[in-house]
Ligand SMILES: Nc1ncnc2c1ncn2[C@@H]1O[C@H](COP(=O)(O)OP(=O)(O)O)[C@@H](O)[C@H]1O
């Protein structure tokens with residue numbers, strides 16, 4: 044369902060090009076829970092971003108559900124992200140001036156679905172955030188921020204959730220809770236690709252893909 | 262959440278940025294409004310003063326004996342009456358209320374009078390104003406105070422001048438000037454009586470000094486009229502009007518320098534704020550785009566913000582600018598009648614339209630640049 048073929052990505056910098064991905068060819072099945080494991084700087088974030096239709100690879104193609112992402116128009120890619128992708132960032136990336144509920148429904152609005160704050164509240168309850176619905180991100184703990192981000196990703200009913208070190212800034216309990224929610228999503232038929240440099244996530248994985256220096260070593 | 266909702270929440274979140282941006286707009290708009298409100302008031306006052314003073318331009322035939330003219334107030338030479346039309350229909354002129362007369366000293370019933378034929382007052386096309394002087398129908402005679410006294414004339418009397426029959430339509434009130442010894446009738450009849458068909462010897466007009474571009478108003482006017490009527494010469498009643506015109510000219514020149522600098526400075530200021538705002542909001546742009554908001558929807562957020570800033574700035578700027586005009590206008594523009602300063606609603610409309618557009622343009626560009634990048638790139642920027 045997700046197919047990367049010969050994907051390379053290099054970033055131009057003042058010191059010359061940095062090749063973050065080198066000829067990555069990889070496919071993931073629908074409903075699979077894949078853990079991308081590799082040290083920092085091995086290209087995990089770059090790979091997730093290309094799958095999320097958020098970053099043009101330098102060469103190669105990324106196909107998700109028959110759609111060649113980087114041959115679509117920018118507008119179509121945005122629509123694709125809105126409808127298909129849930130992304131969880133290591134740095135949470137919540138909108139600072141919106142409260143928790145507003146952050147959660149923001150993505151659904153991009154997909155053209157409006158309202159839904161009742162469902163959003165139910166989801167927040169499930170994630171243990173019901174008391175936090177009207178708090179700003181700056182008033183939340185890291186764990187609460189990440190659960191808000193998960194709520195935002197789930198709320199859109201995506202086909203795929205891409206999670207970039209979602210537990211990287213969390214303590215043990217919060218990390219377990221976050222992984223639990225991703226696992227629930229997977230149990231209900233969702234595809235999950237999770238990047239990590241630790242071991243913790245591997246127990247949830249159908250498959251672990253190891254990365255180093257921009258290459259996949261399965 | 263509507264766009265407006267998001268815009269307002271962001272404004273509230275970054276209050277200082279918002280206030281600084283509004284301040285920039287307020288400064289530009291207030292300067293503009295203050296200047297124009299006071300300037301307009303000054304123009305209105307000048308125009309009113311000029312009208313109060315009556316005709317201040319005298320246009321006479323080229324060969325008129327100037328000594329004679331200045332001594333007696335009468336021009337001894339005539340010119341064709343078509344000159345009136347020529348003057349009235351010329352483009353880009355600053356005078357109005359054109360009145361053609363034919364005047365000549367005659368002795369009537371043993372009294373020295375000035376027979377004055379009046380053509381109806383003419384205004385240039387598109388600049389019609391209520392006439393400043395009556396127009397006299399054929400067969401009617403308006404008798405000056407002195408003549409009426411000397412000859413015991415009263416309204417309704419039938420008289421004749423050189424064989425032409427008239428009815429005294431009006432005996433005029435005492436003026437203390439030459440008007441007291443005038444017999445005024447229709448131009449056509451005066452021409453017949455004096456045997457000067459199609460001739461006039463003076464055109465009076467009111468020059469508002471509104472369009473004076475710099476330099477001495479009289480010489481400009483002479484040049485202007487000289488182009489239209491090479492066969493005429495121009496006298497202007499020099500008055501405080503000239504000083505006023507110069508005064509206003511000076512302020513206007515000053516303004517020509519200050520205003521562009523203020524607009525440029527405020528434009529840069531808003532632009533820099535917008536760039537800073539976009540930099541602050543890289544993350545947010547990245548998030549919105551990552552969530553699947555199209556570039557246009559992100560752009561709308563920034564435009565919406567700019568429009569709110571522009572509207573706030575325009576309204577506040579208008580109020581402050583009008584206040585400044587009331588407070589400082591009289592000093593700077595030498596306006597004597599404070600009441601003549603009034604809020605200029607046309608300017609309000611203009612600022613409410615242009616300020617948001619201006620603010621939108623200056624914040625639109627940095628926002629548009631930001632959305633052209635892949636969301637991942639935007640999110641990377643810290
Ligand atoms: N915007 C960028 N500009 C330059 N180099 C980058 C940029 N993003 C990532 N890199 C480099 O690409 C490599 C892979 O980065 P990344 O995909 O973030 O790896 P990981 O997520 O596994 O830590 C690293 O060497 C990193 O320094």
Ligand SMILES: [Mg+2]
Pocket residue numbers: 087088089207208
């Ligand atoms: Mg990373």
